[in-house]
Every structure is written in structure tokens, then in C-alpha cells.
Amino acid sequence: MSTAILEERPARRPADSLTIDETLAFLAEPREVAICGHVNPDGDSLGSALALAALLQAKGHRVTKLLARGEAAPKLYDFLADYDFIPATAYEGTPDLFVAVDLPNRERFGDAASVFDRSGDTLVIDHHPDYDGFGHHYLGDITASATGLIIWRLIAASGVPITRAMAEYCYVALVTDTGRFSFQNTTAEAHAAASEMMLAGVEPAVICTRIYDSKSLAALQLDERLISRIAFASDGRVVYSWVTEADFRELGVLRDETDGLPNILRSIEGSEVAILLREESGRIRVNLRAKGSCDVGEFARRFDGGGHKAAAGFTLNVTLDEAKTLVLEEANRLIC
Ligand SMILES: [Mn+2]
CATH class of the missing domain: 3.90.1640.10 (inorganic pyrophosphatase (n-terminal core))
Incomplete structure (x- = not known):
């Protein structure tokens, strides 16, 4: 890191x-x-x-x-x-x-x-x-x-x-x-x-x-859970949310049905950086999206991840709560 x-x-x-x-x-x-x-x-x-x-x-x-x-x-x-x-x-x-x-x-x-x-x-x-x-x-x-x-x-x-x-x-x-x-x-x-x-x-x-436009109802219900947990940081410039392994299990959603989740967060007015945390086999996959001049590729590389200026990601071997803390600390340092 x-x-x-x-x-x-x-x-x-x-x-x-x-x-x-x-x-x-x-x-x-x-x-x-x-x-x-x-x-x-x-x-x-x-x-x-x-x-x-x-x-x-x-x-x-x-x-x-x-x-x-x-x-x-x-x-x-x-x-x-x-x-x-x-x-x-x-x-x-x-x-x-x-x-x-x-x-x-x-x-x-x-x-x-x-x-x-x-x-x-x-x-x-x-x-x-x-x-x-x-x-x-x-x-x-x-x-x-x-x-x-x-x-x-x-x-x-x-x-x-x-x-x-x-x-x-x-x-x-x-x-x-x-x-x-x-x-x-x-x-x-x-x-x-x-x-x-x-x-x-x-x-x-x-x-x-x-x-x-071929989404399962279960995948839409996962969107609903993601949206219900949305929170903001850095004066509203950062928006984040998460989905858990329990969500996937309870709703019966497949991993590959969730590619659109980061873009739901990205679509919120006023947000510059969107952060999705996703529990996956005991680890936390973090997806980042940027709209303005922020470079989330740089953000991801600080955690040994990678990607582009506007879309990047990384994986953390910590709990969901620990991941939130780590990622929001870094988001606060982010200058766009
Ligand atoms: Mn590509």
C-alpha cells in the first residue's frame, strides 16, 4: 500500500x-x-x-x-x-x-x-x-x-x-x-x-x-440494497456503498450480473469519485469510478491495484469495516 x-x-x-x-x-x-x-x-x-x-x-x-x-x-x-x-x-x-x-x-x-x-x-x-x-x-x-x-x-x-x-x-x-x-x-x-x-x-x-436491458429481478434487488446504503464523504465529492456475500446468497445474484453497480454510484449528482466495496470470497474488491479530473488509477495503485484515470480497482485482504476505513482515509487525501 x-x-x-x-x-x-x-x-x-x-x-x-x-x-x-x-x-x-x-x-x-x-x-x-x-x-x-x-x-x-x-x-x-x-x-x-x-x-x-x-x-x-x-x-x-x-x-x-x-x-x-x-x-x-x-x-x-x-x-x-x-x-x-x-x-x-x-x-x-x-x-x-x-x-x-x-x-x-x-x-x-x-x-x-x-x-x-x-x-x-x-x-x-x-x-x-x-x-x-x-x-x-x-x-x-x-x-x-x-x-x-x-x-x-x-x-x-x-x-x-x-x-x-x-x-x-x-x-x-x-x-x-x-x-x-x-x-x-x-x-x-x-x-x-x-x-x-x-x-x-x-x-x-x-x-x-x-x-x-436484460437484468434479472434479483440483480435489481441487489441495486436496491446498494442504493439503500449509499453514504458520502469529502463534502459529498465521494460517494460510496457496498454489497456483501450475504446479499449475493440471499438474492441468488451471480457475480457477473453486477458489472453495472459502480455506475449507479457514479451517476449521483455532485459526486466526483464513486467507491464500491464488494465482499468476495472473504476479501474486499474495491471498484473506483471518477467523473471529473480525479485520477482513480493513481488511487488504486496506492493499494497495489490498477486501472485507468476514470475506472480502476484493487483488492484488500481485510474485513469490510476495515476496508471502508482504509479507503475513506485515502479518499480524503485525494485532490482532484
Ligand atoms: Mn479495457
Whole structure:
């Protein structure tokens, strides 16, 4: 819980990134490839893995999509084609190439770390500002709204016929990481790419209905509990709340139904930083969201976590009450 962790990391920045053309040249020869995103995969992580898999398969590679942790990928995205991820623990192969998508450091690899270590070669494709230099090769752009947008650039430059599925994967990555094109990371390129994806067959209303308007009643009841506990700190600039393991048990809500919880807190008028504390297997997962000029990525790195300026997170090995105290102390120090 100090800045020392950040300072120790090698200063490898996007200046060291391969170009799109160099990456395509690197991927020219068909190989055995494993692709994996981060633990607790979100729309960008899953969409990026699916899109890259589709591109590499079109180029003749043999591809396996891995889950960093757990037995099954989130149901929320199971409307996507070829949604056949396998647990990293069930994969016994030794890939020629391992591609990590949407993660800036090894810590978020979960069970996939051992596959990564035994792979012949490794490539990281990512847009996080705190990429720590892991892996043999790196294609990164911290200005990209989503990792899926970097994959879209690869697809567009590859000469491979663009399928509707490829466009849907990248659209899911983009729409989720930009909060439906509303967060600070929403760029002109994001909108332009979304237009290209629509021309390739994406129907935004269909996809957004699946992602945002297909909630279970139990998940809405969890929202209700979260809202009932909302509290403020730092003269109202910080809003926070929490959900417990008992909530999940009593309501029967699944972990992957709760991706929208931080945004409920973020939506409150006048708040600049939203903090969600979530009990998870005896630990506390903390999700941070910022609206104004606050940098919650920096906040998260003080607790050995990571993320972007506007969205970040970390995990604490303490009780819920201890976590609240620690996090609110840090929030009070936060200068925006
Ligand atoms: Mn991302």
C-alpha cells in the first residue's frame, strides 16, 4: 500500500510498442496460440479475446481462448458467436504463442500464469496506462478507448474479410469500456470505429439490449440494497456503498450480473469519485469510478491495484469495516 510498487516497475511505455504492421508481420506465420484476458473478465477483455481469435483463425492459426479464473465465462455475453472459453486450469497444451489482452500486469492472470510461463513466445495487447513491461512483445496504446479498438485496427489492416462477428466482438469491447460512449475515454476514433462496425453488420440496439436491458429481478434487488446504503464523504465529492456475500446468497445474484453497480454510484449528482466495496470470497474488491479530473488509477495503485484515470480497482485482504476505513482515509487525501 505504497507508491513504492509503482516506482519499482520498469518504465516501459507505448514508445516500446510494436506498430500495427509490425504486429501483423509477427502474427503472419500460423501457430498454436492461446489467448487470455484478465480475471473477472469484462466486455473489453472477452470481446478482445474473441475478436483476436477470429482474426488469427482466419489467418490459419490454431487458437484456444482461455479464462484466467473460474469454470465458465460470464453469461452476460454468451449471445456472442463462438463463445467457447475454457478454464486455464483445463488447458494442458504448450502454445507457440500466448496473447494477453486487456491486462497491464501478470497479477491479473489468475490461473493462466502457468500457461503464459510455458508458452514459446508472448504478446501483450493492452490500453492500460500502468502496463508494467511484462511479456516478450507489446502492442499498446493508452489513448485507445478499449483494447478491442486496438484489435479492430489490427483486423482492419490485416486484409482479412471483416465478418459481422468480428465487428460485434469489437463493438461489445468498445461500448462497455466507454460506458456506452459516455466516459472520458470516448474518442472520435471510438465513434468512427463504431460506425465502421455498424457497416459490418452490428446492430447497437440489439447488443445493448442484451448487455444493459436484460437484468434479472434479483440483480435489481441487489441495486436496491446498494442504493439503500449509499453514504458520502469529502463534502459529498465521494460517494460510496457496498454489497456483501450475504446479499449475493440471499438474492441468488451471480457475480457477473453486477458489472453495472459502480455506475449507479457514479451517476449521483455532485459526486466526483464513486467507491464500491464488494465482499468476495472473504476479501474486499474495491471498484473506483471518477467523473471529473480525479485520477482513480493513481488511487488504486496506492493499494497495489490498477486501472485507468476514470475506472480502476484493487483488492484488500481485510474485513469490510476495515476496508471502508482504509479507503475513506485515502479518499480524503485525494485532490482532484
Ligand atoms: Mn479495457
